Amino acid sequence: MSKVSxxxxxxxEFNSPNLVAAEELSAQFKFRPDIVLRNENTVRxxxxxxxxxxxxxxxxxxxxxxxxxxxxxxxYIAFANKPSDVIITKCVTEKRIAxxxxxxxxxxxxxxxxxxxxxxxxxxxxxxxxxxxTVIFFSSIEEIPERTLGEKIIQxxxxxxxxxxxxxxxxxxxxxxTMTKSxxxxxxxxxxxxxxxxxxxxxxxxxxxxxxxxxxxMNIKDYEKIILLVxxxxxxxxxxxxLLLDIHIRIETRGKTPWxxxxxxxxxxxxxxxxxxxxxxxKKYKANGSTFL
Numbered sequence: 001m002s003k004v005s006x007x008x009x010x011x012x013e014f015n016s017p018n019l020v021a022a023e024e025l026s027a028q029f030k031f032r033p034d035i036v037l038r039n040e041n042t043v044r045x046x047x048x049x050x051x052x053x054x055x056x057x058x059x060x061x062x063x064x065x066x067x068x069x070x071x072x073x074x075x076y077i078a079f080a081n082k083p084s085d086v087i088i089t090k091c092v093t094e095k096r097i098a099x100x101x102x103x104x105x106x107x108x109x110x111x112x113x114x115x116x117x118x119x120x121x122x123x124x125x126x127x128x129x130x131x132x133x134t135v136i137f138f139s140s141i142e143e144i145p146e147r148t149l150g151e152k153i154i155q156x157x158x159x160x161x162x163x164x165x166x167x168x169x170x171x172x173x174x175x176x177x178t179m180t181k182s183x184x185x186x187x188x189x190x191x192x193x194x195x196x197x198x199x200x201x202x203x204x205x206x207x208x209x210x211x212x213x214x215x216x217x218m219n220i221k222d223y224e225k226i227i228l229l230v231x232x233x234x235x236x237x238x239x240x241x242x243l244l245l246d247i248h249i250r251i252e253t254r255g256k257t258p259w260x261x262x263x264x265x266x267x268x269x270x271x272x273x274x275x276x277x278x279x280x281x282x283k284k285y286k287a288n289g290s291t292f293l
Contacts, residue, residue, distance in 0.1 A: 006048055006050075006078055006080060006102065007034070007035060007048055009102065009106075009107050010035060010046055010048070010076075010078055010100065010107060011035070013100075013106070013107040013109075014037065014044055014046075014076075014107075018039045018040075019037040019038065019039050019042070019044070020037065020038065020039070021035075021036070021037060022036045022037060022038040022043065023036055025038065025043060025045075025068060026045070027282055027285070028066055028067075028068060029045060029062065029064075029066055030061040030062065030064040030066075031047070031058055031061035031062035031064075031275070031279065032275060032278045032279065032282060033045035033046055033047050033062070033075075034046055034047055034048040035048065038068075038071065040070070040071075041070060041071055041072060042071060042072050042074065043068050043071045043072070043073045043074065044074045044076065045066075045073065045074070045075050045076065046076045046077070046078055046100075047062060047076070047077045047078065048078045049077065049078065049079045049080060049271070050080050050267045050268060050271055051079070051080055051081070051264055051267075051268055052079050052080060052081040052082060052083045052084070052101070053079075053083065053084075053087070053264070054077060054079075054083070054087065055261055055262065055272075056090060057259075057261070058275070059077070059087075059090055059091055059095055059097065060095070061279075062075060062077070062095075062097065063075070063095035063096070063097055074098065075096075075097045075098065076097065076098040076099075076100055076109075077091055077097055077098070077099055077100070078100040078101065078107070079099070079100070079101045080101070080102070081101060081102070082101045082103070082108075083099060083101065087099070088110060092110050092111070092112050093112075096112040097112070098110060098111045098112065132164065133164045133166070134163075134164060134165045134166070134196050134197070134280075134281075134284070135165075135166050135167075135168050135194075135195040135196060135197070136154065136165070136166070136167050136168065136195065136196075136197040136198070136199050136227075136277075137168050137170070137191055137192050137195040137197065137198045137199065137213075137217070138150060138151065138167050138168060138169045138170075138199050138201070139192075139198065139199065139200045139201070139210050139213040139214060139217070140200070140201035140202075140203070140207075140210060141203065141205055141207045141210060142171065142172065144201070144203050144205075145266060146201045146203060146229075146266065146269050147169065147201065149266060149269065149270060150167065150199065150201065150269075150273055151167040151169060153270060153273050153274050153277065154166065154167040154277060155167070157274070157277055157278065157281075161281070163281055165277065165281065167199075168191060168195050170187070170188055170191055172184065172188075172209055185212075188213060188216070189216055189220075192213065192216050192217050192220065192221065193220055193221070196225060197225050197226070197227065197280060198214075198217040198221055198225060198226045198227070199227045199228075199229070199273075200213070200214045200217065200226070200227070200228045200229070200260075201229050202228070202229070202230045202231065202236060202239075202240045202243075202260075203231045203236055204231065204233070204235040204236050204239060205239060206239040206240060211240070211242075211243050214228070214243060215243075215246075217258075218247075218250070218257065218258055223257050223258045226258035227258075227261075227273075227276050227280075228247075228258055228259070228260035228261070229260065229261055229262075229263055229269065229272060229273065229276075230244070230260045230261070230262050230263070231262070231263060231264075231269075232262035232263060232264050244260070247259070247260065261276075
């Protein structure tokens with residue numbers, strides 16, 4: 001017998017004959033859910049996690065108010081295992097988001113007190129917006145699997161949603177064979193400045209060129225256009241302690257500065273980067289008064 005996925009268990013537990021998939025509604029959430037179901041008066045939105053953890057900023061963004069015409073909006077975060085009491089309190093008590101996780105072959109759910117509040121809104125037709133060519137500069141050690149996986153994630157989003165989003169991987173090892181050091185760093189700086197977004201990936205091994213690229217990005221790009229993903233283990237924290245300290249000092253002294261998101265493994269990295277990429281597409285649409293469907 002094949003193993004039933006968490007997504008399939010959620011559909012078995014929460015679906016009903018009059019609920020249908022409504023992926024087109026996912027763009028209306030500040031943090032895009034993985035599953036959206038709806039009927040005439042209810043919308044159920046689910047974030048599906050492959051671990052028992054989730055960054056608090058994901059919870060905050062998902063909790064922001066959503067108006068869908070004549071519907072009660074129910075928000076759920078489903079975890080692969082029971083999350084910590086801190087996460088449950090953050091979701092259920094503070095943000096009124098239900099928590100779900102597998103338990104004895106079923107889905108155990110912790111709902112907010114009093115259920116979900118009714119939200120009534122007037123429907124609006126968004127204007128048509130075509131997203132321009134968008135490039136993300138990738139900064140990481142060239143040999144780590146996250147670098148290749150990250151490019152594949154961007155390629156899949158491009159193919160699935162027909163959006164002009166691309167990864168720019170400057171191959172330092174190849175370029176330094178044909179360029180002087182000065183020429184190489186001029187090329188890298190121009191690319192960071194020219195590409196709309198910057199993605200820095202920090203894993204266990206330190207790299208001076210990668211740290212230099214991130215410092216360049218923090219000095220010349222708007223902080224909202226920088227995504228930093230840091231592997232959540234002691235070896236990575238030790239390898240990048242000076243850069244991470246610099247980021248902490250920047251946020252304490254300046255307030256507005258790039259922050260970083262931790263990931264546990266490749267599955268968590270894939271889930272996090274996919275959501276970050278979808279978020280930046282959604283933000284581009286919202287900035288132009290439209291909705292990314």
